Amino acid sequence: MSTPSYDRRAASRVLAGLAYPGLFAPLPVARPVRIEYTCATVRSEPNSHLTLSQRLYLERFMRPCRADQVTSATHRIAWTDSDGIPNTGFFRSGGLGPIVPIAMRETVLTxxxxxxxNSALAERISKVATRDRTILAATTTDHEPIDIFRVGIEACGRALAQHALLARWTPYRTPAEFACGMRDSGIFSAVATRWYWELQASTYRRGMIPVAFAAQPDGTVRYTADTVATLRAMKDATIADAHTVMRRATTSEGLSTPAAIAKYHDDLDLISRQYALLPQGTRPACLAAMPHTVDGGHYSVLPVVADRFVDTFATTAAHLSVIEVAGESADETSELAAEDRVFYVPDMNCKHCVHTITGVLESMRIRVHDIDLISKRVVAEFRSPRNRQRAFEALRDGGYNPVATRPTATPDRPQATETAV
Incomplete structure (x- = not known):
């Protein structure tokens, strides 16, 4: 019997089979939540509406997208969520404000x-066949099903918060209305099929979005024709780059496919699995968006997650109050204490981020002792306060927003005994 290899449809079928009986345990009754945040103005470059990090990413990774096709955030916020984990996010003045990224994060946590x-889901995962686990390992960046579902939920939230930068150009005037409008307009599906993963994750971290909306007579919105063409061109360019790297490695250098991916991981970036292994002429499809026949009917994971996310977000936003507070300024000239080795990267959201952040620090000869994806916590061996500050600047140039904030104690969460949505 041959060993299972890269197979997106088979991987999608495994995930759909796990999700179909139900992904979520009953949700707790919503309760009032108060969250404090700090806010800073996003500083663009002179004579530009983009920051340095945004411009560099645009020029290097987003061809042929133009600067005038990109909308940038006007403010960056930082806060600690109800699980005690630090976060950063963006909003644009004239839109829906900071409540969207904060409510989005609370929805993700819920x-x-x-x-x-969901004990039934855990049991199904425990019974996944070895062959199916091998297919996931060969195809997906995160190999464990529970991790794949977690990342998918967070990606759904990122799509909502990122598109809120465009809220003023839509007919939607409240967070709940906006979320419902995004769902009814098919925007979650559009992100899954027209974007590529690294574009969404990296532009979100930088507070930018390369799309524009066109209002429809029925009250929904759609991507403009220019947006659709540009997203497709960016995806095609990314696929072509991945194939060029793999072709050179496997022909000129005679490397096997696994060896080529290992050697050129940084060149391939997150697309190493998703695009580099695609057969020539094949267009990628989002695993969650692929339709399958289950129990005689059509089923895909994406609309199920999007529906639950939007409904939960609307309830969460209605019970959430957000309060701006003054930020704390760190003294970078003081002695470096032992606890200063610890910091947090709120926008670290997948194993690729872990690899990238580790690479940035190690390239500066900073030893990484521990890096935890769930708590967003990093422990690194800085040589001095100045070395720490320079490392933070390097991470920001890469689209991440490290913070020194220490988590507060995790509050007791209500038991999931009654659904509120």
């Missing part, structure tokens, strides 16, 4: 807890 509390 659904993560409901995912992890």
């Amino acid at each position: 659904l993560w807890h409901a995912l992890e509390s």
